[in-house]
Amino acid sequence: MTETPSWISQILVPSQAMNTNDYLALRSVLATSQTIAIIPHRNPDGDAMGSTLGLAHALQQGGHTVKVVSPNDFPDFLKWLPGAEEVAIFEHDRPRWSAFLKEQSLVFTLDFNALHRTGDMEQVLKTLPVPMVMIDHHERPDPYAKFTFSDTRYGSTCEMVYHFLHQLGESQWINKTVATCLYTGIMTDSGQFRFPKTTGETHRIVAEFIDLGVPNTEIPTLLYDNNSYDRLQLLGRALQNLKVFPEYKASYATLSQEELDTFHYVKGDTEGIVNYGLSIKGIQLTALFIEHRDEGLIKISFRSQGPFDVNQFARDHFQGGGHQNAAGGKSYDTLEATVARFEKLIHQYHP
Numbered sequence: 001m002t003e004t005p006s007w008i009s010q011i012l013v014p015s016q017a018m019n020t021n022d023y024l025a026l027r028s029v030l031a032t033s034q035t036i037a038i039i040p041h042r043n044p045d046g047d048a049m050g051s052t053l054g055l056a057h058a059l060q061q062g063g064h065t066v067k068v069v070s071p072n073d074f075p076d077f078l079k080w081l082p083g084a085e086e087v088a089i090f091e092h093d094r095p096r097w098s099a100f101l102k103e104q105s106l107v108f109t110l111d112f113n114a115l116h117r118t119g120d121m122e123q124v125l126k127t128l129p130v131p132m133v134m135i136d137h138h139e140r141p142d143p144y145a146k147f148t149f150s151d152t153r154y155g156s157t158c159e160m161v162y163h164f165l166h167q168l169g170e171s172q173w174i175n176k177t178v179a180t181c182l183y184t185g186i187m188t189d190s191g192q193f194r195f196p197k198t199t200g201e202t203h204r205i206v207a208e209f210i211d212l213g214v215p216n217t218e219i220p221t222l223l224y225d226n227n228s229y230d231r232l233q234l235l236g237r238a239l240q241n242l243k244v245f246p247e248y249k250a251s252y253a254t255l256s257q258e259e260l261d262t263f264h265y266v267k268g269d270t271e272g273i274v275n276y277g278l279s280i281k282g283i284q285l286t287a288l289f290i291e292h293r294d295e296g297l298i299k300i301s302f303r304s305q306g307p308f309d310v311n312q313f314a315r316d317h318f319q320g321g322g323h324q325n326a327a328g329g330k331s332y333d334t335l336e337a338t339v340a341r342f343e344k345l346i347h348q349y350h351p
Contacts, residue, residue, distance in 0.1 A: 022147070023167045023168055023169075026147065026168065027168050027170075029106075030059070030064070030168070030170075033063050033064055034064045034065070034106050035064070035103065035104045035105045035106070036059060036064050036065065036066045036067070036104060036105065036106045036107070036108065037066075037067050037068075037069050037100070037101055037104045037106075037108070038052045038055055038056050038066060038067070038068045038069070038107075038108040038109075039052070039069055039070070039071070039107065039108065039109050039110070039118065040052045040068070040070055040071075040074075040110055040111055040112070041111055041112035041117040041118060042071040042072055042117060042119040042121070043072065043267070044070055044071075044074045044078075044111075045188060045189075045271070046078060046184050046187070046189065046223065047111050047156045047157050047158055047185035047186075047188055047189040048074075048110065048111040048112075048157070048185070049070075049074055049078045049081055049084070049087075049181075049184075049185070050081065050158045050181045050182055050183075050184040050185025050186070050188070051110045051111055051135070051157040051158045051160070051161050051181070051182070051185050052070075052108075052110050052111075053068060053081050053082065053083045053084065053087075053181040054158060054161055054178045054181035054185070055108060055110065055161050055164075055165075056068050056083060057082065057083060057173075057175075057177050057178045057181065058161075058165055058170070058173040058174065058178045061172075061173045061175070062170065062173060067086075067088060067100070068083070068086070068087045068088065069087070069088045069089075069090055069097055070088070070089055070090065071090050071091065071118045071119050071120065071121040072089060072090070072091045073091075073092075073267060074087070074267070074268075075267050075268025075271060076266070076267075077222065077223055077224075077226060077268055077271070078184075078223075078268075081180070081181055081184060082177045082180060082181060083177075083181075088100075090120070090121050091119075091120060094120070094124075098124045101124060101125075101128055101130065102128060102129060102130065104130050105130070106130070106131060106132075106133065107125075107130050107131070107132045107133070108132070108133045108134075108135065109125075109132055109133070109134050109145065110134075110135050110136065110157050110161070111135075111136055111137075111138075111157040112136060112138065113134060113136040113138050113141035113142060113150060114141070114142045114144075115144055125144075126144075131146040131147070132144065132145040132147070133145060133146070133147045133148075133149075134147070134148045134149065134150060135149045135150075135157060135160050135164060136149075136150050136157060136160075137150070137151060137152055137153075137154040137155070137156065137157055137160060137323075138152065138321070138323065139152050139311055139321065139322075139323070140321070149164060153197070154197065155186070155189060155190050155195060155197030155198055155199075155202060156185050156186045156188075156189035156190060157185065157189075158181070158182040158183075158184070158185030158186045158189070159182075159185075159186050159205060161182060162174065162182055162205055174212070175212065176212045176213040176214060179208075179209035179212045179213075179214045180209075180214050180219075182209065183206060183209045183214045183216065183219065184219055184223070186202065186205070186206060187219065187220070187223075188223065190202065191275070193206075195325065195326075224272075228269075230264045230265075230269070231269045233263045234255070234259070234260070234263040234265060234269055234270070234273075235273055235276075237255065237259050237262075237263065238253045238254075238255055238270075238273050238276075238288070239253065239276060241253050241254045241255070242276070244277075244280060244283070245343075245346060246282055246283075248285075248347065248349075248350050249282055249283055249284040249285060249350070250283065250284070250285040250286065250346040251277040251278075251280060251283050251285075251286045251287075252277060252286060252287040252288065252289065252339065252342060253273065253274070253276070253286075253288050253289070254288075254289045254290075254335060254339060255270065255273075255288070255289070255290045255291065256291045256335055257291045257292065260290070270288070270290055273288055274286060274287065274288035274302075275303060277303070278303045278304070278305060284304055284305055284306050284308050285302070285303075285304045285308050285313075285346065285349075286302070286303050286304070287300055287301065287302050287303075288300065288301045289335060289338055289339055291335045297330050297331060297332050298330065298331040298333065298334075298335055298338045299328070299330055300314070300318055300320065300328060300329040300330060300331065300338070301327075301328055302314055302318075302320075302326070302327045302328065303325065303326055304324070304325045304326075305325060308325075308349075309324045310322070310323075310325060310326065310327040311324050311327045313327070313349070314327040314328060314329040317329070317341070317345060318330060318331055319331075
């Protein structure tokens with residue numbers, strides 16, 4: 001097993017960007033070849049896969065041996081990303097990848113800041129005798145990482161990776177391949193550049209990526225326009241189930257296990273459905289409730305616009321969290337009971 005590097009000696013203050021000395025220390029470590037695993041959260045989205053693959057390609061240019069290990073599989077609409085075919089899926093061979101993680105000299109965790117976000121991988125990571133580096137933009141990071149870059153001001157982890165590489169003094173590692181991955185995550189986590197944390201700096205970074213040759217006109221098609229017939233039917237059913245409460249400026253939609261089965265649900269089919277409830281005039285809070293009987297829970301996506309904080313709402317009531325305007329949660333009640341609880345809560349909150 002590789003000895004823990006001497007530079008990893010402190011836990012940085014949560015939600016504080018790394019200072020110059022921290023970057024210099026990390027750059028010193030990366031000056032020699034390392035074996036590195038990079039981990040996204042369970043059910044990885046565009047930002048999770050874009051940031052992990054983008055960082056992996058960058059670090060490989062520095063002479064490091066790098067492997068992305070995802071807790072579970074990721075949607076087909078992300079499998080065109082450069083290097084996606086090399087991603088290891090932890091749940092497909094737990095003993096193999098558990099042993100692999102223990103052999104690394106460094107582990108990066110990207111786009112999450114609490115180990116439970118990795119599902120069954122959590123128990124392995126909690127006992128891992130390997131130093132971790134966190135890069136993430138969610139609120140209230142847990143203090144599991146030895147080296148932390150946590151900043152909620154960023155709209156995506158991919159944008160953070162861009163700045164991370166610049167601060168390391170390794171901006172030359174950002175080539176077309178790296179930029180393609182990072183562009184994808186920035187675009188998806190910004191709601192195609194519509195969310196409030198999309199800044200002028202975000203657009204300047206994206207412009208730099210386009211100048212590097214990123215196929216910016218093709219990526220939206222790869223992500224959003226390759227729908228199966230069943231996926232469109234599932235969307236139609238969710239919209240049929242949409243309920244609106246104009247007096248509370250809220251809405252929600254549901255999908256039962258039977259409905260998922262009817263339309264041959266596969267991972268990624270429900271991506272983006274929650275946003276339709278927020279597109280209704282006057283709505284400030286929406287939710288999507290999806291029943292997963294194999295896991296014994298209801299998965300919930302929350303979205304808001306304006307000041308309503310769905311991160312706090314999810315933390316307080318649905319064992320979840322995320323960002324102020326985009327968060328997730330879960331419930332172990334029935335679908336009907338979970339929806340009833342949500343309806344009662346919106347009466348109280350009245351966003």
